[in-house]
Amino acid sequence: MRQQTAAPDWLPAHWTPLPRAFYRRHPTAVAPELLNKLIVRDDGRAARIVEVEAYAGSEDPAAHSYRGQTARNATMFGEAGHLYVYFTYGMHWGSNAVCGEVGEGVGVLLRAAEPVAGLGAMQAVRPAAKRERDLASGPGKLSQAFGITRDLDGADLVSADRGIVIVSDGMPPPEAPVAGPRIGISRAVDFPWRWHVADHPHVSAGPRRR
DNA sequence: TTGAGGATTCTC
DNA sequence: AGAATCCTCAAA
Numbered sequence: 001m002r003q004q005t006a007a008p009d010w011l012p013a014h015w016t017p018l019p020r021a022f023y024r025r026h027p028t029a030v031a032p033e034l035l036n037k038l039i040v041r042d043d044g045r046a047a048r049i050v051e052v053e054a055y056a057g058s059e060d061p062a063a064h065s066y067r068g069q070t071a072r073n074a075t076m077f078g079e080a081g082h083l084y085v086y087f088t089y090g091m092h093w094g095s096n097a098v099c100g101e102v103g104e105g106v107g108v109l110l111r112a113a114e115p116v117a118g119l120g121a122m123q124a125v126r127p128a129a130k131r132e133r134d135l136a137s138g139p140g141k142l143s144q145a146f147g148i149t150r151d152l153d154g155a156d157l158v159s160a161d162r163g164i165v166i167v168s169d170g171m172p173p174p175e176a177p178v179a180g181p182r183i184g185i186s187r188a189v190d191f192p193w194r195w196h197v198a199d200h201p202h203v204s205a206g207p208r209r210r
Numbered sequence: 211t212t213g214a215g216g217a218t219t220c221t222c
Numbered sequence: 223a224g225a226a227t228c229c230t231c232a233a234a
Contacts (some may be wrong), residue, residue: 144219
């Protein structure tokens with residue numbers, strides 16, 4: 001009989017986890033295709049991904065993995081389709097989907113999403129959010145809205161072994177996603193490796209203008 | 211052992 | 223514009 005990973009029983013019927021092969025490619029190929037996919041937790045929280053950035057390991061001076069594997073970035077060097085969670089600025093968590101082949105250290109940062117279910121639970125853990133579009137319109141906000149911290153580093157987004165998964169509900173990626181420079185980095189600042197859904201209100205505010 | 215910097219967010 | 227806040231890693 002055919003080997004197939006069973007979808008978790010808490011997942012709505014028409015929400016299909018993205019397969020391992022989806023992630024096992026270069027992050028610049030994966031990133032724009034993650035737009036309009038859904039990130040989902042086993043308590044019902046779900047949000048549509050509207051902004052992402054690719055980080056490409058040894059070819060990318062802005063990547064955490066640029067100088068090779070360390071304790072912090074070890075998950076990035078593992079199997080594609082797992083969640084790489086990092087801590088920064090003393091208080092914020094960032095969530096990435098590991099891509100490529102084992103050992104490459106590449107992935108896609110999930111920068112912003114539009115909540116579609118479990119908004120009450122998100123608001124409860126995002127007290128600073130005044131409006132719906134404040135819930136997950138930034139990498140730290142998205143992680144906080146979904147309760148993503150160090151505990152979930154390494155979670156498998158394909159099997160949903162730890163109650164978090166990325167799925168398709170049938171909506172395709174945008175035909176013309178907006179590409180541009182990544183935000184908040186100090187090296188490789190011109191790589192046009194950030195993509196977002198055009199004119200979407202849940203995209204992050206972007207770099208502070210000077 | 212140290213300390214600069216950080217894939218940010220919030221409030222003033 | 224400035225503060226918050228602490229982990230990581232290279233070694234200035």
